[in-house]
Amino acid sequence: MSLKADLYLSLRTEPDPVSLRRLYALPEQLLDAEVVEFALQRRRAACRNESLPAGLQTIRVLGWGLLVNGALQLEVRAGSAERDALTDLFDSVPENSRLQLWQREPVGLATINARAMSYDLTGGRHWLAALNRTNVLAERVGMPEPLPLLAQAAVFGIQLPPGRNEAMQIRQELAMVALLHARLLRLEGDSNKAQALLLGLSRASERDPALRGFSVGLKEQLPA
Numbered sequence: 001m002s003l004k005a006d007l008y009l010s011l012r013t014e015p016d017p018v019s020l021r022r023l024y025a026l027p028e029q030l031l032d033a034e035v036v037e038f039a040l041q042r043r044r045a046a047c048r049n050e051s052l053p054a055g056l057q058t059i060r061v062l063g064w065g066l067l068v069n070g071a072l073q074l075e076v077r078a079g080s081a082e083r084d085a086l087t088d089l090f091d092s093v094p095e096n097s098r099l100q101l102w103q104r105e106p107v108g109l110a111t112i113n114a115r116a117m118s119y120d121l122t123g124g125r126h127w128l129a130a131l132n133r134t135n136v137l138a139e140r141v142g143m144p145e146p147l148p149l150l151a152q153a154a155v156f157g158i159q160l161p162p163g164r165n166e167a168m169q170i171r172q173e174l175a176m177v178a179l180l181h182a183r184l185l186r187l188e189g190d191s192n193k194a195q196a197l198l199l200g201l202s203r204a205s206e207r208d209p210a211l212r213g214f215s216v217g218l219k220e221q222l223p224a
Contacts, residue, residue, distance in 0.1 A: 005097040006181065006197075007130050008065035010149075010173040012166055013111050015039065016058035019118075023056070054110035058082060062112075063170035064089055065178060066097075072200035074174050074208070078167040083119045086112065090124045097130040100181050103138045103146045137180050141187070149176040153213070160213040168210045175201060175211050 017032035020039040030038075039056070043049055062085045063076040075092065077085035089112075109131065116124055138146035146152070150169070153160055153176050163169035178201050185194035205211035 003096050003098050005094045006067040007097045007099045008174045008177045010063045010170045011108050012061040013057040014060050015052050019056050054107050055114040057111045061166045065174040070196040070200050072204045074171050076167045076170050086116050090127050093126040095126050098133040099130045101136050102177050137184050149173040158213045171210045
């Protein structure tokens with residue numbers, strides 16, 4: 001089987017007051033914030049954990065990138081219907097794709113699947129196949145405690161414009177995963193695919209103001 005696309009992913013989740021209200025049979029008069037605080041208190045008392053399981057979260061912002069035939073396309077869904085965002089993601093993933101992550105995101109990935117099941121969505125076959133072929137970049141290079149993506153960008157000397165909103169930050173994170181993927185490919189000796197990815201990232205950075213910092217750092221890595 002030959003892979004047709006690399007998939008990059010970044011998202012933001014938050015507690016889902018609708019699911020929590022149902023789970024704990026809380027009255028409708030309670031505000032959403034009160035419902036969430038009640039659930040977090042129960043969670044802290046039960047297991048001293050501040051986070052809720054994936055099945056009790058909702059997706060606030062969802063972003064993905066696709067590298068197909070050297071072209072890198074970034075998509076972000078923020079402030080739109082969660083169901084529509086998930087459908088768009090599933091519809092975008094080609095057959096024989098592989099998910100490339102900087103570090104493991106078990107809660108985020110599980111939330112995508114949990115929310116898709118809650119909506120009884122169909123059409124996620126290629127997404128699930130890509131998920132089963134996940135490549136965790138930090139693990140490939142033996143980094144047990146990788147820096148967050150935008151912190152790693154700063155370490156590399158990439159001066160990104162300040163993220164004015166979460167959608168902008170998501171686009172920067174997706175581009176950073178693509179850059180890390182390219183550098184790993186170079187490290188492994190796959191220079192042709194690395195160059196194709198860097199060229200796709202360079203073109204994306206020229207079109208997208210959020211990614212302007214990448215274009216400067218990529219010039220020296222690309223052939224004239």
